[in-house]
Amino acid sequence: MSKAKAVSKAKMESITQVVPTVPLDVRVTQWVAMLSAVVSFTLLAYYLRLYPVLLYGWYINEFDPYIRLFMTEQMLKYGTIKGLFWWLHKGYGALFTHFWYPWGVNWTVVLSPGVSWFGVLAYKVLSHLGFDLVQSVVLLPAIANAAVVPAMFYLGYRLGGKYVGLLAALWSVFSTMLLQRGTAGWFAAEPLFQFIATLGIAFYIESLIRKDNYWILFAVLSAIFNGITTWVWGSYVFLWNFYGLFTIVILLYLLIRIARRQNLPFTIDKLVITYVLTDLGFSAFVAITPRYGFHTLISGMGGVANAALLFSIIAYALIKLYPRYPRIMVPIIRYFLMAIVVLVVAVIGLSFTSIGGKFLGALAPFARSAIVQSVAEHSPSTLQQSMYNISITIPFMIYTMILSIMSLSLPVILISLGSLVAAYFASSEVWLFMLLGLFWVPAAAYGFVKLTELALNRRIVIGLSLAALLGIILAIALIVNIQPALSMSIMPQQIVSTVTPPIPTPDWLDALQWLSYNTPPNATVLSWWDYGYWIAVIGNRTSLADNSTVNGTQIALIGNFFMSNPYNYTGVLEKLNELHDPQYILIFEPYYIYGPVNMTNYGLGSICILIPEYPAGGDFAKSYWMARIAGYTNNYILNTFIYPAPVGSSTIYVPYANNTFYAAYNVTLYSLMFNSEVVSASYAVWSTCTVNNIPAYWIFEGVPTIMPGASLTSAKLTYIGIPGYNGPTTPWSLLWYPPPWAQLVYVSRPYGWVIIYKVNYSLLNALARNQTLINQ
Template identity: 30%
Template sequence: MTVNEEKPGLLSRLGRVGLPLPRTLTLEFLIMTLVLSLAVMVRLLPLRWGFYLSEFDPYFHYRAAEYITKNGFFSLASWHDMMGWYPYGRDVAKVYLPGLAMTVVFLYYLLNFIGISISLFNLCVIFPVIMAAVACVMIYLLGRYIGGREVGILAAFFLALNASYISRTSLGFFDDETIGVLGIMIVYYFFLKAVEEERKPKSTALYALGAGLTLGYVSASWGAVRYPIDLIALYVLALLLLRRYSSKLLLASIVTYATAFSIAVHVPKLGLGFLTEASNIPVYIVISLLILAELRRRFNISRKAPMILLGGTILLAIVVLLASLHGLIKLPAGKFVSVVLPFGRSQNPLLESVAEHKPSAWGNFYIDLGISVFLISLGIYFTTRDLTNKNLFLLIYGLTSLYFSASMIRLMLVAAPAFCLLSAFGVVKLLKPFFTELRELRGLPARRRFRAIRTGREYHLTAIILMFLLLTVNYAFPEPRLYLSAYTPTTIAAASLPVKLTITVPDWILALSWMRENLPADAVVVSWWDYGYWITTLGNRTTVVDNATFNATQIKNVALMFMSNETEAIKILKKYNATHVVVFTTFYEDGRDLGWGDEGKWMWMARIAGLNESRFGEYVQGGWRWNDLGKNTTIYKLMNYARSRWLGMPSASPKFFQLVYMSPGTTFMIGNRRCIILVCVYKVNYPT
């Protein structure tokens, strides 16, 4: 080697050793990196309005996580929280699933251990974004396993930009779904791997154990765990009906469910009663059928099989019936039953008053999914044409997701992975013939290739380009739903308004700060249940009702208090030793209701209290008109007095309530009309 020659670099030497990455793998890695970057950047858009937790439930999750860091990893089991549902409080372990709080605390300790210093609150704010990126990787693995590399990449891309999923994993949305959706996909991936025909029993048991552990983790984190539990049972039943039974099905099912249920019964909120919940009965029925199928296979009793199956089914039906009659089988919570039977929801005003419990109109699907509505249909079509075990699972997953998301609009989130997988599957199967033709053209002799290219290449390329143009339009023009979901302020930064303003609306933030700094430490605050978690967590004051809504009687009493006259309201407030009442109102500058505050919720208060709202007024052109009875209600007086004060109009002050705080009253325009928002705190003055 001469003086001027340079030594070969490390990369050159590695290349000589023969460690080049395949081009397809490199391209796959680069595409997934872009998809993950896109998923993260889209979900960080709410940063424009500040670094806050969003919605309401995330604030209690943060409180629970904070309690764990101060009192120990398993301290939730003994926490009796007296700052909510006063004067009784709540046994947190019996009403709260601890999985999310424990997960974020574990991550918090891990990050600080490796030298990444971050506050618990900041970690909770960015946690949904992190989990969304991990979920995109997981759906890539699941899609790749079901339909190949292309399906995996497209499914990850679709999930990264799915409007429903963005709305629940954007910055600050620290809720159960962030780990629930991810956990469900891991369960499906492990279970499908476990029941592969060529897999050895030991490997089947290991994958089933992974599925069971993950399912147990989801059961400790998210109430919607009932869906994957029954979906797997339905998938196994379908395989049985199609005569695709194998011993691996029995082994995988027993290991998965035994592991998951062993974890679930140790979650205090679920307990042993979870085993006898009606939603788990299909599991026991399917496992019993699997055992019968295994007995038939081992002892070669094919002639007697129909009689054995019929007898076993009748016996199971009798056992289930007797158990139901003796109260051994219980129904899950009402909101879970209402998903399966949505028409029964109208019998429960409290359940129906929650906006995300409404059924989905078909228009919601198109607004949410765009062109993917048609791609999902294609995916369903192609899965039915080639009904392999994997395609059968995807078909069942998609159809059940479609039903439940139509039943309750919130479950568009649960359906998002299924819709993304079906869309990706449909696109790949639709374009596969065109790509195949292009490859075949490349392999023809020169003369034949020249003739074929002139007639066929343009056609195939045009079809492919048109498909990707449709996808581009879906995600870029004119203003897709995904950007509306992502580029939106967190709920508290928008002061709970359903409009996107260019500024942070500080009224709730300022009101909660005032409560924290000025109300006595032993103050008991009454508001409508929507704002309970905010007042407890950010205002650091005790509340009577909050977003957990597990005590319907207490919520009914608060509703009745607001809909009663002051004399009756004081009697109800005295039962709870309430010291302050908070109301939230929005209105036009002429004083008329805007409808986004308590003036839009009082009708639900009336219904929950067992009253008919028509007693308090009537609809006229231009909105609601209160009658004398309505104007004498406590909720009307508290809202109207604050409005009048802000507008500078004369108004009689309430008899037993003293206005001690009124937010600045942020103003904004809707069309050419000026609107105002107020958060008001009243002190309760009991008569001597």
């Protein structure tokens, strides 16, 4: 042994001897403290997510969860296991006829079973504590989303240690990326997916970093948990393809090194085997799910994922053969790298021909259909939304990516690459921030901890100063997230507040109860598709379209009817016949009652002003998309139905006709909304205006705002909207009546925002015959 080597060995031995071991009691104390923190974070997260129930009651939120509740009830008829088998056997041909009249629908081939099945499991457990089915499914999303906190601790811990885990868990409590659909009542895919997928990613990383033989167990767990995501949310395709992308990137890097005759920095056995098992997990669950089936494995994003699997297996074989046959394998690998570029482009291009709907819209925003564009959650993200979600953590994220390149750590590369790819999709569609949180939260936590460690390794003064600065940035990042998180946690469920900004009101509950008790059991209800689930599940009446949007032709027919001329009786009858003669028409239009206002200067005296879409969220605002989906061009819509008017930095839409801003006579939807019968039947208008003999007028030309007077001691009424507008020009709108074939039968209380008409087919047929005779 040389003298230099002997000295080096002695130094290493001395270093080994002086490294102190942490006493057992200290380690136990550390773990007790960490687990106590995680439990505290989890309880805080659960309390935050439970707030809607504490404030407003046991209501399911939004629209989609109601079909999940309906299918949970169907599964419960068979039991926990038999109910799942019933679903996987396509419901034995079950056809639910009070949806999508007149055809009905088999929900077991339209939806995935996971959410409803977990609802069954939740009820089986929580019923022993006295909770009924609705209460159980209301609690389930809050429980699942709070469980993301310990799952995120585990993910962060395996990624970068206990401090990364603690920070990731803490941020998970308030992260809007996780919270926005995680509150009680959101009985939908996202809260369950986020919990299951977080564990799936954690198990995937665990299998990559373990040094013992138990890594294969975690690879199997990764396959199971990632596979289960296919039963929960359609965004499983992101994870499925992302794991393939991650593996391809690593294998391509190794192949390039071989092609350049460089040494390999690590072995790939665990990497490839874990990926193969995980891909098989996805494929197995996809194949047995009626919504997808075997054809999904070779088409669309499933075809892309399995093409990545094939590439990985071939690349793995080439890399394993290289040490034995280096001279032969180097040129083969070079040709393989050239061929793979062409093959990947071809496979992706061919696969995209079978991708549609939301998936294609997320990949290529320009390819979104009108129905996809009409949903607010599919709109591109704004800078404000991005700041709400990722706050000011970008420096931490950048440092994590730098470390992934410098260290070639597979877990850090995985979490960094996932953050980059998910960030692209989140910028494309705002709802996909829920996906970004799975990667961004642990990645940013990792970057912060590593930056802090780097700072503390400097000189004491400089190190402490840098660490303090980082702590301040982290605190600001958390504070930026806390405010919108608290706002989300106190937001009322949509069934009690279907407007923006949210105003709690029982209008919809009142309307659906009226529909259930005052219409025949076989009654069919025509409405815009947003309310289909509520009508069919809560109102227990047959709807023509719903939120599944499985029949775009039917939705286009409804849009065409609403935007048709209500006094072209022949045309109305033809359109209703195309929709198989629905008996009732339901419309939702929120408005604000402003006044009484003294309008003596306009010759009106004191009046009440009714402002549609103030708050927003009704069918008037949606009428643009009704027309678009019906097939009208954008120019035709803006020159016939509605016109954009600037309001500050945003835009509102007002009815348009004959170059004058007022509610157009020739649109069925508007004539059913804005008429004297609706106004006189509204309890809110009556109690505010009519009882005092004050007339009420619809105003479309602007939004009334109290502005300070010149002396700043007085105020005046100003209309913000169309430039130069100073007062009402549509007082004659009260002379309107709904078309004679539409009989007003219900206006909701207290605000009168939900309106129901009964179609008088006898009168409509007579009017259509007379109109035909006159035209002849």
